[in-house]
Amino acid sequence: MEKIVALCKRRGFVFASSEIYGGLGSTYDYGHYGVLLKTNVKNEWWRAMVQERDDIVALDSAILQHPRTWEASGHLAGFTDPMVDCRTCGQRFRADHLPDLQCPQKPSKPPGDGPNCDLTEARDFNLMFETTMGPVKDSGATVYLRPETAQGIFVNFKNVLQFSRKKPPFGIAQVGKSFRNEITPGNFVFRTREFEQMEMEFFVPPDEAPRWYDFWKGARYDWYVELGIREDHLRLREHDSDELSHYSSATADVEYLFPMGWSELEGIANRGDFDLKQHTEFSGQKLEYFDGQTGERYVPHVVEPAAGADRAMLAFLVDAYDEDEIGGEQRTVLKLHPRLAPVKVAVLPHLRKDGLPEAAQEIYAALRGRMQSEYDEGGSIGKRYRRQDEIGTPYCVTVDHQSREDGTVTLRDRDTLEQERVTIDGLAHDLAARLAREWRSPKGTGAQA
Ligand code: GAP
Numbered sequence: 550m551e552k553i554v555a556l557c558k559r560r561g562f563v564f565a566s567s568e569i570y571g572g573l574g575s576t577y578d579y580g581h582y583g584v585l586l587k588t589n590v591k592n593e594w595w596r597a598m599v600q601e602r603d604d605i606v607a608l609d610s611a612i613l614q615h616p617r618t619w620e621a622s623g624h625l626a627g628f629t630d631p632m633v634d635c636r637t638c639g640q641r642f643r644a645d646h647l648p649d650l651q652c653p654q655k656p657s658k659p660p661g662d663g664p665n666c667d668l669t670e671a672r673d674f675n676l677m678f679e680t681t682m683g684p685v686k687d688s689g690a691t692v693y694l695r696p697e698t699a700q701g702i703f704v705n706f707k708n709v710l711q712f713s714r715k716k717p718p719f720g721i722a723q724v725g726k727s728f729r730n731e732i733t734p735g736n737f738v739f740r741t742r743e744f745e746q747m748e749m750e751f752f753v754p755p756d757e758a759p760r761w762y763d764f765w766k767g768a769r770y771d772w773y774v775e776l777g778i779r780e781d782h783l784r785l786r787e788h789d790s791d792e793l794s795h796y797s798s799a800t801a802d803v804e805y806l807f808p809m810g811w812s813e814l815e816g817i818a819n820r821g822d823f824d825l826k827q828h829t830e831f832s833g834q835k836l837e838y839f840d841g842q843t844g845e846r847y848v849p850h851v852v853e854p855a856a857g858a859d860r861a862m863l864a865f866l867v868d869a870y871d872e873d874e875i876g877g878e879q880r881t882v883l884k885l886h887p888r889l890a891p892v893k894v895a896v897l898p899h900l901r902k903d904g905l906p907e908a909a910q911e912i913y914a915a916l917r918g919r920m921q922s923e924y925d926e927g928g929s930i931g932k933r934y935r936r937q938d939e940i941g942t943p944y945c946v947t948v949d950h951q952s953r954e955d956g957t958v959t960l961r962d963r964d965t966l967e968q969e970r971v972t973i974d975g976l977a978h979d980l981a982a983r984l985a986r987e988w989r990s991p992k993g994t995g996a997q998a
Pocket of ligand 1 (some may be wrong): 699742744746748813814815856858
C-alpha cells in the first residue's frame with residue numbers, strides 16, 4: 550500500500566487534502582490522473598448499468614435531503630458504530646475493531662492493552678455529519694450530509710415511475726458523494742469520511758427478488774473481472790445471518806485481496822420492501838406499483854448493488870501495480886485495463902529536432918479529440934516510456950526520421966513491450982480497435998524487453 554500511496558502522490562493521482570495546513574483527517578484530493586482514472590471507473594459503471602441495459606435509468610439526487618428521510622431509513626436512530634475514547638492519549642477508536650488497531654503510545658499493542666491506556670465504556674456514535682440549513686444557526690433546521698446515495702433513489706421512486714415509463718423489474722442508478730464520520734478511517738482511500746458511491750436500486754415483483762439477487766451478484770463480480778481484476782484476488786462472500794443489516798434478508802460482498810487482507814469492494818443486498826414501506830409510512834405517500842393491465846397493486850422488493858468509486862479505483866490500482874526489469878533497468882508500471890487507463894496514448898518525437906516535434910504535434914492534435922492523449926518531448930525516449938508506464942498508458946507512439954519518409958510511426962505496447970510500425974493515416978482507427986479489445990491482466994507473466 551505504501552508503494553501505491555507514494556506513486557499516487559509522485560504522479561499526482563491523489564494527495565492528502567488541505568496538505569498546506571497539515572492535512573484534514575482522512576480526506577483526499579484527486580489530481581489530474583486520479584480524476585481521469587476515477588472518471589473512467591464511473592463511466593464503466595454507467596456503461597454496464599445504464600448504457601448496455603434497457604431496464605435501468607439514471608438519477609442525480611441532492612446531497613441534502615429532508616431530515617425525515619433519515620428517520621424513515623433508520624439512519625438517525627441506528628447508523629452508529631460503538632466508540633471508545635482513551636482518557637490518556639485523547640484518541641478515539643471503534644470498539645469492535647480494537648484487536649486490529651494500534652495503541653498510539655505503544656504501537657505493538659492494541660488500544661486498551663498499553664501500560665497507560667484508560668479507555669471509556671463503549672458508546673454509540675452516529676456516523677452522519679450534521680449541519681444547519683438557513684442563515685441563522687439557532688433557528689435553522691438540522692440537516693444531514695447523506696451517508697449513502699440509496700435513499701435519494703427511494704424518495705424519488707414515484708417521480709421516476711411516472712416519467713420513465715418503466716415497470717418492475719427496473720432499476721434506478723446513481724453516482725455521487727456520500728459522507729460518514731468514520732471513527733477509524735484508513736488504508737488510504739479505502740475508508741474515508743467523504744467518498745463516492747455507485748449505487749443501483751433494482752425494483753422487482755416480490756417473488757422475483759431471489760432470482761434477481763443471484764443475477765446481480767454474478768453481474769457485479771463479472772464487471773470487475775471484465776475490467777481486468779485477477780480472479781485469484783476476487784471473491785464473493787455471502788454474509789452470515791448475524792452480519793445482515795436490519796433491512797436485509799440476504800447480502801453478499803464482492804471482496805478484493807487488498808494488501809491489508811480480503812476487504813469489501815461492493816455489497817449486493819436483497820432489501821425486501823423495507824425502504825419503500827418506511828418512506829410510505831413517514832411521508833404519507835404511497836410508494837407502490839399499480840399494474841393497469843392486471844389490476845395488481847404491490848410494493849416492489851429491492852435488490853441493491855452498492856459500490857464505492859474510490860475503493861474500486863484503489864483495487865484497480867493495487868491489482869495493476871507491477872515492477873519489472875527492462876534491459877537491466879527497473880520499471881514501475883500500472884497494468885491497468887486500457888479502458889480504465891487515465892491516458893490512452895502518448896505521442897513522442899524521437900528527437901527534439903529535424904521537424905520531428907512538429908510532426909508529432911500534428912499526430913497528437915489529430916488523436917486528442919478522439920481519446921485522452923499526451924504529448925511529451927522531455928528527456929530520453931526511455932525515460933518518457935517509463936513516465937507513461939508509471940501512469941498506465943497502454944500505447945506510446947514514437948515519431949522518427951522514417952516517419953517523415955514513409956508515413957509510419959512506432960507503436961509500443963505497455964504490456965508486451967512489442968513495437969510495430971503502423972501508418973499515421975490508420976493510427977486513430979487502429980488505436981480505437983486495440984482499446985476496444987478484450988483484455989486480461991498480464992501481471993506476473995514477466996514481459997521483458
Ligand atoms: N446503500 C448501501 C450502502 O451504502 P455500504 O456497504 O455501507 O452500503 C457501499 O456502502 C459501498 O460504499 C461499500 O462497499 C464501499 O465500496 C463504499 N464505502 C462505504 N463506506 C465507505 C468509506 N467510508 N470510504 C470509502 N468507501 C466507502
